[in-house]
Amino acid sequence: MSIRTSVHPSDLLATLREREPLVQCITNAVVTGFTANALLAIGASAAMCDIPGEAGPFARIASGLLVNLGTPTAEQRDAAREAVAAAQSANTPWVLDPVAVGALPIRTALAHELLGFRPAIVRGNASEIIALSGAGAGGRGVDAVDSADDALEAGRAIARRTGGVVAISGPIDIVTDGFDQVRVTNGHPLLTKLTGGGCALGAVMAAFLATESPLDAAVAASSVYGIAAEHAAASAAGPGSFAMGLLDALAAVTPAEIATEARLS
Template identity: 60%
Template sequence: MDVAYTSEVLARVRATNPLVQCLTNSVVTGFTANVLLALGASPAMTDVPRESGPFAEIASAVLINTGTPHAEQRNAMAEAAKAAHRAGTPWVLDPVAVGSLPVRTALARGLLDFRPTAVRGNPSEIIALAELGGGGRGTDAIDTPDDALPAGAALAASCGAVTAVSGRVDLVTDGTRVIRSASGTSLLTKITGGGCALGAVTAAFLAVAGADRSGGEPADGPGAVLNATAAATVVYTAAAEMAAESAGGPGTFAGLFLDALAAVDTADIERRAALS
């Protein structure tokens, strides 16, 4: 995974406007849609039963985020995950507050049966999803990304997912390889949805990553999911870093971040990527 691949996948998103179906929490819905639009993707918050399943079959990718999982949305999530799995639509699970709250913990663990392409969350959520810990403090983490490495390996083994763990240094793993990305800004933690919108951006990148929907060899090679997931983090955090340079605080940062997502280019990515 390198800067050239990151720029190439970003260009594909902008050229093809992948349709990203989001079943996400009520706090971050508008922000998430704006982040996808700024990036060049096309959001659709299709999250009611009898629509979510059929839509997941035609969407380019699906995001399921458990932040505010009301009963109807839980049913829609199960329907969408099942349909995405059946149709070969890449889908991302963001297990918000899993571990510390019981309803979403059961929901998210059940959704693993439908083999998410990637799981994205903070360290405590990832550890709890893999049943290796009890979760964080509500939506906040109490663990570090490296603490979640065994959980990433467990999720790769149990459902084949690539795992992206957020923190000061973000980490992406397929259970064997680990990519760390140190770009970004703590201002992302001072606006709501800083992590949730990254889940949607990850879905957009997976949509264009050359993964074969029939389960065959991905056009971008066997590491396509790992590389595209890491590329999403690099673009997202590079844009956040650009926004932070002229932000006066969380309020102006949010707007400048959308501007930066629309503007970020190869030179910006080259300057700001901090991969190891």
């Protein structure tokens, strides 16, 4: 356990379940159902409130907000702008997931614009973080072609700019506040065979923001989600049963299991 995280993920999981944070999600059409189910499973509430005129007001009362750019329709882009402005003014912590940024022009411009509203956490794979920092051209669609360590400098640069943290997903997850970093080695390769595996993690991070600082929240989310994935993979026959089992495991995993199974460094 690094000195940089002051509270253990196991404590944060207990706190999350006690507080049942209400997480607003402006997310892509592919993963809405799985994301909401993941939030419910871990003990949070989910509200996919993503239309202009409602997204802003809701961001003022939500515990946390996720903005995921996977399928950003014009209406969702306006809703995202409205929501992050409201979140910033109401001190609602929020997570930016810049899906496939770099290669695609509209979401790339939007991601840069939203970055100015100081997300508490930016979560992406290595290719996305590199592209968002301006240091590369982005990956092949939604799949990373770089390792998290390749993106560490890019992640640090973004974190220093936003004042929040950057969580780089991969076989090893890295969370950095721009200066220090924590590595989380929990997880399972089947997560890459599940659409929205990473997207749902972004929502879980938004839920953990209701419990602690962004660094602790991102580390706790990565660790708890990764351990649940390990549990689910143990009895999965493939990606279908893994998806089902991951929801079961997010609901069943206990703080005591997190305490013994978290692998942080």
